[in-house]
Amino acid sequence: xxxxxxxxxxxxxQPAVVRRLPRALTPFRIPAYRKLALALVLTMFAWGTWxxxxxxxxxxxxGDATQxxxxxxxxxxGMLVPVLFAGVVADRIPQKVILIGVAGVQFVCMALVxxxxxxxxxxxxxxxxxxxxxxxxxxxxxxxYSAWLPSLVPEKDLLAVNGFEGMVRPTIGQxxxxxxxxxxxxxxxxxxxxxxxxxxxxxxVLALLPVPLTPVRRQVVEPxxxxxxxTHAVRSAxxxxxxxxxxxxxxxxxxxxxxxxxxxxxxxxxxxxxxxxFLIKDGLGGDAGDHALVLAAFGVGGAIGSFVMASLKMPRxxxxxxxxxxxxxxxxxVLFGIVDQVWMMVVIGFFVGAMFSAPMVIWxxxxxxxxxxxMLGRVSSLDFFVSxxxxxxxMALAGPVSELIGVRETFYVAGxxxxxxxxIATVWAKLPADELAHPLD
Numbered sequence: 508x509x510x511x512x513x514x515x516x517x518x519x520x521q522p523a524v525v526r527r528l529p530r531a532l533t534p535f536r537i538p539a540y541r542k543l544a545l546a547l548v549l550t551m552f553a554w555g556t557w558x559x560x561x562x563x564x565x566x567x568x569x570g571d572a573t574q575x576x577x578x579x580x581x582x583x584x585g586m587l588v589p590v591l592f593a594g595v596v597a598d599r600i601p602q603k604v605i606l607i608g609v610a611g612v613q614f615v616c617m618a619l620v621x622x623x624x625x626x627x628x629x630x631x632x633x634x635x636x637x638x639x640x641x642x643x644x645x646x647x648x649x650x651x652y653s654a655w656l657p658s659l660v661p662e663k664d665l666l667a668v669n670g671f672e673g674m675v676r677p678t679i680g681q682x683x684x685x686x687x688x689x690x691x692x693x694x695x696x697x698x699x700x701x702x703x704x705x706x707x708x709x710x711x712v713l714a715l716l717p718v719p720l721t722p723v724r725r726q727v728v729e730p731x732x733x734x735x736x737x738t739h740a741v742r743s744a745x746x747x748x749x750x751x752x753x754x755x756x757x758x759x760x761x762x763x764x765x766x767x768x769x770x771x772x773x774x775x776x777x778x779x780x781x782x783x784x785f786l787i788k789d790g791l792g793g794d795a796g797d798h799a800l801v802l803a804a805f806g807v808g809g810a811i812g813s814f815v816m817a818s819l820k821m822p823r824x825x826x827x828x829x830x831x832x833x834x835x836x837x838x839x840x841v842l843f844g845i846v847d848q849v850w851m852m853v854v855i856g857f858f859v860g861a862m863f864s865a866p867m868v869i870w871x872x873x874x875x876x877x878x879x880x881x882m883l884g885r886v887s888s889l890d891f892f893v894s895x896x897x898x899x900x901x902m903a904l905a906g907p908v909s910e911l912i913g914v915r916e917t918f919y920v921a922g923x924x925x926x927x928x929x930x931i932a933t934v935w936a937k938l939p940a941d942e943l944a945h946p947l948d
Contacts (some may be wrong), residue, residue, distance in 0.1 A: 530915055531671065536662040536716030540627045540717050543659060544671060545653075546714035550610060551675050553707035555684020556691075557641075560700035563692045564624050565634060565677040574631055581635045585642020586895055593647040594888025595747045598881060603720050606645055610712045613642035617705035623722035624698030634946045646891070651696050653887040657701030658721040658874045669871035670817020673864050677813075678807035750883030756877075760826055761878075761886070763936030765872070765893050767830060773897045779805075779859075780923040782914055786843060787852065790914070797849045801856040808860030815861075816868040825873060826938040829866040833928030836862030841922035876947055 534540045565575045597605060616637045623629040647797045652672075660668055684704075691700040737799045755761050783801060787793035822828040844851060870890075880885045933939070 513589045523595055529818060529819075531667045531814055534660050534668045535672070537660055537664075539659045540664075540668065542714055542718045543655075546606070546610070546711045546718075547672060547675055547712060548679055549707050549711035550613075550648075551680035552618070552684045552687075553613065553704045553711065555680040555682075556688040556700055556704035556707065557613075557684075559685045559688035560692065560697045561620070561634065561638065562650075564620065564701065565631070567624070567697050568629055568631065570631060570778075573704045577631070578638050579636050580899075580900070581639040582642040582645075583779055583895070583899060585639040585644075586646045587642075587644075587892070588646070589643055590646040590650075590888050590892045590895070591751075591885075592744065592888075592893045593891075594650045594746050594751060594885035595645060597650040597654045597884025597888065598747065599723060601696050602658075602884075603715065603718055603724055605651035606655070607712055607715050609644045609651070610708055613641060614705055614708035614712060616641045616644070617701055617708055621702040624701060626818075640805040648887075649891045650884045650888040651715070653871060653874065654880075654884040655721065657880065658885070659718075660716060662876055665872045665875050666821055666868060668870045669875075670813045672871070673813025673868050674810045677809040677860070677864070681806045682803065703815070709942055727845070747885060751882060751889060754882055755886065755889055759936040760938055762939050763932040763938065764830060766888065767928050768833070769934040770898070770928050771833060771837065771896055772894065773901045773904075774921045774924050775840070775901070776898050777841065777901035777903070778843075778901055778909075778917050781905040782909055782917060783843070783852075786914055787849060790845065791849055797852075800849070800853050804853045804856035805860035808857035808862075809864035811867035812861030813868050816850075816865040821869070821872065823946065823948050824939065824942055824943040825869055825947055827933055829869040830929045830933055830938065831926075832862055832866045834926035835924040836866075838922050840918045843922075844918040859900045864886040873910060873947070877945065929940050 535544065561578065562575060565578055570578075586822065620634065620637055623633055656665060656668055688700040688704070692702060755765065784798045787797050787801070791797070836859055839859050842855050843852060846855070873888065874886060875883065905917065908920075912920075
């Protein structure tokens with residue numbers, strides 16, 4: 508296989524300046540990555556603003572909780588439908604082209620809803636269709652973004668790059684964007700909030716344009732070799748998907764981690780997203796403001812955990828550290844069934860967020876360094892599929908399970924089961940031996 512990765516841009520800063528940069532900031536010496544990072548920030552701000560603006564647009568036109576669920580559900584279905592195909596595309600088409608296309612579709616979706624809202628023409632069916640299309644576009648983002656990074660930054664900076672992405676998502680996408688949207692909805696209207704989101708998406712397109720176009724890292728025909736016979740496009744795409752699945756099944760560290768992560772998401776996300784507000788309201792006498800504090804603490808913890816991990820070297824026992832930290836991150840959920848003060852839940856939320864997000868920095872770097880370059884898009888799409896496919900299931904099960912065994916008991920299960928499965932996955936896949944045989948430090 509020929510490595511198509513082009514020479515990386517030399518840093519424009521002086522070596523002395525580079526040495527003074529914290530480890531988490533060293534990738535910013537690369538001009539191409541600075542542009543991509545700016546596009547990421549703009550995209551996350553647009554997304555956070557759009558989510559809140561869309562919720563209040565549904566409310567503005569007289570929608571209720573069921574209709575809001577229809578709109579948000581359309582977005583979730585849109586992300587799921589093409590996600591595996593998105594990985595195939597990320598391994599075939601230059602990732603810059605894909606990200607510009609995603610940002611362009613998101614801009615059009617936001618601009619259309621903004622225009623409909625400001626002209627008082629928005630209807631529920633419009634929002635459902637646009638939300639579905641927006642979700643479809645979003646499913647192409649992560650596989651392309653993850654597959655592009657190794658072409659833009661050296662391996663030693665991948666941990667820092669993934670840490671920055673781990674910081675941007677909670678701080679910009681889950682805090683600043685929604686907070687700004689909430690202010691703008693109150694001061695003006697949901698239409699104006701979505702207008703700002705569209706403007707940010709448009710700026711993200713402009714930020715991506717000057718990033719260098721890098722070749723797709725696939726096997727190519729060497730001079731003198733015969734070209735492979737042409738194949739039908741659909742059969743070729745299905746063959747690529749099958750290759751990705753076979754690689755996952757035959758790679759113990761990847762299969763074990765994805766299986767563990769899917770079970771962790773199944774038992775963690777539902778209780779945290781669905782049951783925490785009821786525990787605050789019914790068990791502690793709190794209100795929506797208290798719930799917001801817990802969620803904010805989770806986001807701040809995630810940003811700090813990502814930054815700390817990005818500032819460190821890749822752990823020598825990276826697979827063990829990653830999986831066991833994920834397992835331990837769920838353990839504080841047991842305390843949700845014990846504490847009797849909201850501030851205690853805020854503290855717990857902070858630590859859960861930090862320990863949940865830090866291993867994600869290792870995981871993103873691990874994929875980019877150990878997965879063959881020509882398959883990184885497909886494996887990243889499998890990872891994204893695992894991340895989002897079981898979230899609705901977890902949220903749907905959280906209520907019935909809590910009614911069957913109790914809310915606090917559900918938190919006990921959510922806190923203890925992941926650490927048990929983490930130990931089983933680590934032993935079954937022989938992760939300690941694997942990480943020593945494939946050092947990344």
